[in-house]
Amino acid sequence: MAEPKNSVKTQAGASLQEIGMRKRLNAWAANHQLVAVETLMRLLSKPLGSLLTWMVIAIALTLPGALWMALDNMEQLSGRFQASGRITLYLTPKATEQQGQQLSDRIAALDSVANTEFIDADTALDDFRDNSGLQAALDFLPENPLPAVILVEPPLGIEQAALLRLIEQLKSYQLVDSVQLDMAWVERLQAMLALAERLIGVLGVLLALAILLVVGNTIRLAIAARVDEIRVVKLVGGTNAYVRRPFLYTGLWYGMVGGLLAWLLLILCWALLNGPVADLAELYGSGFELKPLSAGAAMVLLLAAMLLGWLGAWWSVSRHLDHIEP
């Protein structure tokens, strides 16, 4: 046996005091780094088992993420419609083409109007005949049933009150039979979007809860598999924080990798849908393009995933770890 003299000759009890504060802080940071790397390696060393958890988290995040992306795009779309909210003036049948044109010019000169367009009854009928496919039926009509129309375009970003005043003013013209604001459906759309937003919120909370449970259960199993180690660590003076640390990091990694996978899935969704959506938009003569999730939103998704993973681990650790005593 080797000479023991040079090994345990220090005075008893003089161990911790020898280590300076800075050294301990460094060691603490080093331990975090070590645990972070070790836990990630542990997960990667059993990729199949880990992948299952990662995919559950990723799918649970992709669902609200995809809806969020869709909502974002719908809002962009509705924003465009709102910008082009037009007022249609139907003129009385007795208005002549000349009167209509004059009125259109007068309205165009108003402050609260950006532009007007006069469509006389004959042109309206021609347009209708071309676009409706009712050509044969229209030919049987004895006279043109359509009124002349003035399209009034308010300036962009006009306030609601000013818009209402404008409508009242337009109604007061004698030649105007009725005024229609193409806003009602935009408002309906927005009400529906608000509802969808609420639904996504509720769904998001439920799925976040699911992630907490999945991570919590996975960590519970990890704790059960390492009971011996936890006992020994506590026996030789490991604090609760020390014992918790690897499990919290494991939760964090589950969340982070799950979040990254969710991001990839969302990009995949976007790539799959972008082509068809662009084709559809083109058929409607719109330049609308499906936007992918913004970098900011992706970051929020990732951070939320990490937070959920960490919280799930915390929840599990606080429930199970204290019961394991040497």
Added chain:
Amino acid sequence: MTMVQFDRVGKRYPGGKEALSGINFELARGEFAFLTGHSGAGKSTLLKLMMLMERPSRGQVFVDGQNLGRLRAGQIPYLRRKVGVVFQNHQLLFDRSVFDNVALPLQIAGYTPAEAGRRVRAALDSVGLLGMEKRNPIELSGGEQQRVGIARAVVNKPALLLADEPTGNLDPELSAEIMNLFLRFQQVGVTVLIASHDIALIERMGHRRLILDHGHLHEGQIAGAGGIYG
């Protein structure tokens, strides 16, 4: 200076079993003592009270001048860092090397890897296992595993070293070797208390004896062969 003091300590387990009652004794700093008694006499319970693995039902336990009854749960880890323990089943972790097993208390206490490495090698050297640091403890013999356990117990240079049946599974020759190891730690100032029922070995070594009998402590001589410890 006293290292350990028990003051009218009693321990009753839930269910009414009286494991220890009226325990009074002191261990001086640097003392070497054996704790003996029939199995179930309360040896393990007594050791556990010093580690706060159990708390006494009555009385007070002092370790290194600290009243353990006053320690909050958050302070227990720091007490355990001052006390090294060796178990009969050595409580080694088989998912890591001998080196990592011994390094665990240092890692927990926040030593830098370089400093920890030095101390681990010194501890392994002191138990004669310097060449085996990269091995997995499962490859080692029972005696070697026990020495790894001892190295882990002393690596943090504890003031107090407790051992619960450290030679329980070993043949007489290996047992004597392990006991000599404990003696060497005492020689460098560590207070050592060893629970054992290996009467022959204890008699040969001739140190102070604390005898537990159904939860009561007697100081001194063991009853002759054929007595309750026969």
